[in-house]
Amino acid sequence: xxxxxxxxxxxxxxxxxxxxxxxxxxxxxxxxxxxxxxxxxxxxxxxxxxxxxxxxxxxxxxxxxxxxxxxxxxxxxxxxxxxxxxxxxxxxxxxxxxxxxxxxxxxxxxxxxxxxxxxxxxxxxxxxxxxxxxxxxxxxxxxxxxxxxxxxxxxxxxxxxxxxxxxxxxxxxxxxxxxxxxxxxxxxxxxxxxxxxxxxxxxxxxxxxxxxxxxxxxxxxxxxxxxxxxxxxxxxxxxxxxxxxxxxxxxxxxxxxxxxxxxxxxxxxxxxxxxxxxxxxxxxxxxxxxxxxxxxxxxxxxxxx
Numbered sequence: 548x549x550x551x552x553x554x555x556x557x558x559x560x561x562x563x564x565x566x567x568x569x570x571x572x573x574x575x576x577x578x579x580x581x582x583x584x585x586x587x588x589x590x591x592x593x594x595x596x597x598x599x600x601x602x603x604x605x606x607x608x609x610x611x612x613x614x615x616x617x618x619x620x621x622x623x624x625x626x627x628x629x630x631x632x633x634x635x636x637x638x639x640x641x642x643x644x645x646x647x648x649x650x651x652x653x654x655x656x657x658x659x660x661x662x663x664x665x666x667x668x669x670x671x672x673x674x675x676x677x678x679x680x681x682x683x684x685x686x687x688x689x690x691x692x693x694x695x696x697x698x699x700x701x702x703x704x705x706x707x708x709x710x711x712x713x714x715x716x717x718x719x720x721x722x723x724x725x726x727x728x729x730x731x732x733x734x735x736x737x738x739x740x741x742x743x744x745x746x747x748x749x750x751x752x753x754x755x756x757x758x759x760x761x762x763x764x765x766x767x768x769x770x771x772x773x774x775x776x777x778x779x780x781x782x783x784x785x786x787x788x789x790x791x792x793x794x795x796x797x798x799x800x801x802x803x804x805x806x807x808x809x810x811x812x813x814x815x816x817x818x819x820x821x822x823x824x825x826x827x828x829x830x831x832x833x834x835x836x837x838x839x840x841x842x843x844x845x846x847x848x849x850x851x852x
Contacts, residue, residue, distance in 0.1 A: 566628030673714035674763030716743030
């Protein structure tokens with residue numbers, strides 16, 4: 548459970564930015580949860596509705612009139628919605644912006660904890676979002692061989708803040724000192740994946756503390772989509788892998804991946820992207836030709852299948 552903060556009042560200029568798209572019930576559940584926790588009493592809540600067609604806008608107006616709403620045309624995606632929300636909040640006097648995904652339900656005091664620590668320490672502060680009954684935890688990690696590597700073990704809620712290189716974007720507090728120094732998240736190429744990692748990594752490399760705050764706990768829905776799948780996943784055919792290079796919904800969407808790799812690793816990052824494309828062809832040779840059938844036949848002969 549998070550701790551209370553001296554910044555828990557609207558005079559502190561804390562804005563919560565929530566990007567949403569066609570998840571009316573999920574969005575309503577999150578906002579209702581925030582209202583129950585009393586978050587509306589100390590923070591401004593800004594929902595960026597990126598072209599929803601499921602009645603989200605009407606629900607927001609009827610059930611949550613105190614929430615500010617921005618509208619997109621469906622082309623903002625997560626990164627564009629976060630950037631637009633941050634720009635608007637800053638123009639309206641924000642001193643701290645908190646990213647919050649609508650499928651993430653913070654525990655009591657978690658958001659106050661993040662905003663308070665971020666403003667006190669001029670650090671980027673992220674919380675821990677667990678996904679029961681799944682074992683996946685959204686937290687953060689470090690860079691390993693030019694790729695993001697998640698923490699193998701996430702500290703318990705009683706642990707002290709932990710310095711990392713990057714954070715997942717489920718619940719992240721960013722004080723004004725950060726955007727004044729490094730600007731806003733990239734949203735032109737990294738529209739859906741990598742933007743949260745790149746921005747928090749950019750802060751780390753600029754000498755700004757990037758802290759995982761275990762006391763700020765949340766419960767999140769498990770995102771079992773191709774955004775997190777490995778190419779080894781049997782649900783992916785070779786054609787799925789190939790099409791993914793042009794799909795914003797997967798982590799290997801080539802424009803976003805190339806932007807992330809080149810931005811964070813320069814020429815070597817570009818080489819990583821080239822090697823990834825070669826691996827896609829090799830995966831096709833294995834998944835879509837007689838090579839795979841030959842391998843499976845050998846395993847059957849040897850009693851391995």
